[in-house]
Every structure is written in structure tokens, then in C-alpha cells.
Amino acid sequence: MTESTLSLPSGDWPTLEPGWVWLCGAGPGDPGLLTLHAINALRQADVIVYDALVGQEILSWAPEGTELVYAGKRGGKPSAKQADISLQLVDLARAGKRVLRLKGGDPFVFGRGGEEAQTLIQHGVPVRIVPGISAGIGGLAYAGIPVTHRDVNQSVSFVTGHDQTGGPTGSLDWEALSRASGVLVIYMGMKHAPTIRDGLLKAGRPADEPVAVVSQATLPEQRVLETTLDAMVEDIANAGLEPPAIICVGRAVLMRQVLDWQALMRGEAPRNTDPLGRGKPAEQG
Numbered sequence: 001m002t003e004s005t006l007s008l009p010s011g012d013w014p015t016l017e018p019g020w021v022w023l024c025g026a027g028p029g030d031p032g033l034l035t036l037h038a039i040n041a042l043r044q045a046d047v048i049v050y051d052a053l054v055g056q057e058i059l060s061w062a063p064e065g066t067e068l069v070y071a072g073k074r075g076g077k078p079s080a081k082q083a084d085i086s087l088q089l090v091d092l093a094r095a096g097k098r099v100l101r102l103k104g105g106d107p108f109v110f111g112r113g114g115e116e117a118q119t120l121i122q123h124g125v126p127v128r129i130v131p132g133i134s135a136g137i138g139g140l141a142y143a144g145i146p147v148t149h150r151d152v153n154q155s156v157s158f159v160t161g162h163d164q165t166g167g168p169t170g171s172l173d174w175e176a177l178s179r180a181s182g183v184l185v186i187y188m189g190m191k192h193a194p195t196i197r198d199g200l201l202k203a204g205r206p207a208d209e210p211v212a213v214v215s216q217a218t219l220p221e222q223r224v225l226e227t228t229l230d231a232m233v234e235d236i237a238n239a240g241l242e243p244p245a246i247i248c249v250g251r252a253v254l255m256r257q258v259l260d261w262q263a264l265m266r267g268e269a270p271r272n273t274d275p276l277g278r279g280k281p282a283e284q285g
């Protein structure tokens, strides 16, 4: 193994042993959102099997000589079959490699990490799971949107916009979701945005409910669209927003008017320091 320049704080970091697979989240994009366990894995892996959503910069941190294997799965593009990826991981481990399976966001959030880990364990391959920051939480935070906010919601639902076949999620109970959660965070929702909008409107969510669409969250290319439920489909098209994007539905989106910290960093003033009309700081309430 080539000596890596990636240094870690001193401590007893786990060793990635030959024949093991570490299933690891890479976060939503910004390399600074990697965990220390992920860095520790990058330093030791013989081979990294990575997804489309894992950034090149992160991969470039792997020591020279690390084998990089692309196993992307992106809607519309030719991609490896899930079973093939899982079995490829089994083969690499059985060949005695130290395997890092690197996935965008968190491996267990709409990332099929559970399936891969299950297959590995079924084949007797030892695994370690390293969580990552999921786009639906960290990506929204980069847009200045808190997924929970005391004045808005006591629960949040993470929803996938399409099912296993790539079609709109037919089994989603939009009414139950609407009743249960003041804030809905929708992954993979761009393709089926009209179905999502219609489902939520039919379930009784207000037409003027705030919606944010955050594409390429946490990356320099991040774009944020603020819109409403009834206008979102048209506005997404007009803005030319492309996946990957997170759709956030709910009044938490309004908090961006005060919490858009990237705009503040650029020297802009907050648009509205009290977007929910509370009148005073919550802590004093």
C-alpha cells in the first residue's frame, strides 16, 4: 500500500483488513463533509467501488495505486445491475482485497446499502458500515433550510420520488404523509415532479405551500429554487434545474429567508429575519 498523505487525528482508528468490505457514505458532495472513518478507509483501501454521486476530488485523495471501479447507477444511463455490483464486491473481498464501497450521502438512505451489505453477509464477507451525511439533511442545510424547526414540524418524512422500476412511486400514501409530516424531503423526485405535486395537492396540502429544490447541493454548482407546490413543476423546467436534486416541501423552506448563510457569506443581508412571523427570537418565547 502506498503511504497516504491523508492524516487523521491521533487515535485508535480501525484497520481495513484484507477480505473486508467497508460500506461507506461519502456525503452529499462537498469533500469537507466526509467523516474521519471515511478518510481512514480511503487511506487503506486496495480498491474503491464508487457511485456516480461520489465526487472526483474525494476519489483523488485515494493513495496512488488504489484501484478505482465505477459502479454508477443513474436513471436513464446504462448502469451496472444492483446484483452485479453486490456480487462484484463479494468477488473482490474473496480475492483478499481491502474493499471500500463508497456511496453518495448515507449508504442506508435510498442508497441500496442495505441490499449490498445483506448480500455480503449472506456470502460470509465481513462488513463495516460507515454512515454519511445524507443529501436530504446536509444538502438542505447548505441551502439554509432546517429539516425540523420548532415552529413548523415535529416530524419529517424522507420520501423517494420513484420506485424500483423507475416509475412514479405508486405505493406512496400522500394523504398519510401529508397528515403526518409538516416537512417532506423528496429524493429522486425530479423526473416525477408532476406526480408528486398532484399527489400532495390532492392530499390537501396548500397550493401556495413553500417548496425548495436544491440541485447539486453542497457543491460549487449548488442551485436553489424557491417556489410553491402548484408552481414547482413549471419553475423547475424554467430554471433548467437538473438532478441530482432534493425537493423540500413545507414551511421550513421559509427559514431560508433568514438562514441562507451562503448569501450572508457573500455579504448579502438576510431577506427577512423573522420569516415565520414569530415576532421575537424563539429562545425567548
Ligand code: SAH
Binding pocket: 028, 029, 053, 103, 104, 105, 106, 107, 108, 109, 110, 111, 133, 134, 135, 136, 139, 186, 187, 188, 189, 214, 215, 216, 217, 218, 219, 243, 244, 245, 246, 247
Ligand atoms: N444515499 C444518498 C441518496 C441516494 S438517492 C443520500 O443519502 O444522500 C439519489 C438522490 O439523492 C438524488 O436523486 C437526489 O435526490 C439526492 N442527492 C444526492 N446527492 C445530492 C446532491 N448533492 N444534491 C441534491 N440532491 C442530491
